[in-house]
Each structure stands twice: as C-alpha cells, then as structure tokens.
Amino acid sequence: MIDTLYVCLESTRNSGLADCIVKPMHRYRLIACLITAIVSAINTTTLSAHQTEELNKQRAVALWQEAIRAKGGHDRLQSIQNLLISSRLDVRDRSSRPDVGDGRNLTQTERLYVMPGRAWIYTFTPQLGISLDATVIDIERNFCMVTLAPVPRYVPGVSPCIPSTPIKFLIQDPVIYLMESKWVRPVPSGMRTEGKLDVIETKVGQLRVDFYLDRKSRLPIRLVTDWFGGIAQATDRGGLVTVELEDYVEIDGIWMPRRVTRWLKGDVPVGEIARRDTEYASYQFNVTYKPGIFELPASRKLKRDDWKP
DSSP states (O other), X not given: OEEEEEEOOBOSSSSSBOOOEEEEEXXXXXXXXXXXXXXXXHHHHHHHHHHHHHHHHHHHHHHHHHHHHHHTOHHHHHTOSEEEEEEEXXXXXXXXXXXXXXXXXXXXXXXXXXXXXXXXXXXXXXXXXXXXXXXXXXXXXXXXXXXXXXXXXTXXXXXXXXXXXXXIIIIIHHHHHHSOOSSOOOEEEEEEEETTEEEEEEEETTEEEEEEEOTTTOOEEEEEEEOOOSGGXXXXXXXXXXXXXXXXXXXXXXXXXXXXXXXXXXXXXXXXXXXXXXXXXXXXXXXXXXXXXXXXXXXXXXXXXXXXX
16 A cells, blocks of 8 residues: 655754655555654654753853852852851741731840851740740761750750751751852752842752842842741651842851841731741851850750850
C-alpha cells in the first residue's frame, strides 16, 4: 500500500526546520520515519530545556556574585568569626482565636552567634508572664538548652531545645543577616524576575532561601524562606516567612539592615498577616566574649550583657 504524506523532519544539525518533502513511501518506511522524527523532536526539546536551565543557573550565580560584592565581598564576610546583634522587636501576633484578638509585645534581644556551631540568645519580653527566654547552643558538645523564667509549676525552667532551634540560629539567621559566612554558603540554583526585582533561588542544605535584589544597590531587600518560629513548629517547618531588609548601614565594610521585618500568613482571613515582627538592630563583628557562657544552660537571672568578659 502506497501513502502520499507531507513529512516535515526537524534538522539534527540546527534548530531550524528542514524543507517539507512530498514522498510516496511504504507503510513501514513511513512508521520508521515518524519514529525518527518523534525521537529527534524529543531529544531537541530535552536539550533545549537543559540548556535553558543551565543558562538560568549561570545567571543566578552571576547575580549572587553581584549581591555578595554589594554586601561587602567574600573576604570580609568570611572573616567574621562571630556576630552580635542587639535589637528591640515590635511583635504583633494575630491569634486565630476570636476571643483573644491581636497581641503586641515589645521584646529586647541580645544574640551572639559564634561560627560555626555556637549561639547565645537572650530574649526578654516584660509584658509576658514568662518574660525571659534564653537559649544556649554548642553543636560540638551536642548541647542545646532553653531557660525560661519566671515559670509556673507545670512549665520546666530548663529544657532541651526543639529540633528546629539549631537550624534557625546556626544556619538561617547567619544567612538572613550576612548572606554567607565561611561555614554557611547558599548555593544558587536559579533566578527569576518579579516586578522590578531579580530573585535568586538558593539552597542551604534542605533550607530554601529566595533573595530579592534591589536593581540599583544589588543588596537583598527581601528574603522568602522556611519558617521555624513558635512552638507549633517544634518538629517541622511551618510554611514560608517573608523577611524585609531595610535601612542599610555600613559596618566595617559590610552593609547590614537596621530594620528587619518578618511576616507570615497563618490561620487568619485570606490576605491578612498572622504575625509580624519588626526588628530594629545594631551589630558588632568579632567581639570578645566570655567562653563559659556556652558551657551551661543560661541562668534564670540572665542579663542581656552577661556575654561580656
């Protein structure tokens, strides 16, 4: 049986289309020709998608280098052995319970991150019944303890950290404030554009962090990453949190945001914010600290400057 068909074969040497040919052919030759055309089309599509993905990744790496240069450069960032953040936070937490309503707390914090595996966190919120929340982490000793004070009888004053605590303080926070350190370096995996912002998609292990760059300064003005805050996230991630970075100031050649706002949506009406933390921060690099603060859980009488020698 002879069939007359128009068969258009894609050239295997370039991305254009070969001339269509009209040719009588037996059925088996036609089937073979069609299979060849389909395989060629699939291979070309696969190659094109791979090339696009690779070009996108290369662009992400180039953007990351631009952002690091704007931040202060690899050398300065990787010279940081420890980071001290002194701040006050305006925390607004909208409960899903209608009988509770909106909550607002003013919090004082002192956070010392000693790279790569130690952190000393002081948080004091006078409005709360349990006003002191202090955490001490030393990964080398597999030590992570939380101290609360004052506490009612049914709440332990000192207890082990929840599983996500080391991730938050030892990985996520250095990335949010510094972008990278000698020990924690996000890996760009792709980029996209949202409005007037270039977005670098990165991974730090299993942690996702998207950096939104200002087109002029090339500094990150927004991050979207996994949320590890609150007791509800004791064993798992609690969705995504948006972190706004504003009011940059240069400190020892590194640009640091003095206003950091975290917000996330939760079990509230659609489009509304469940929680918003606005932080006003100051920073010091490579401070001299008291080594003994990492040896034991924090005291229930801890003060914000007890890290000082």
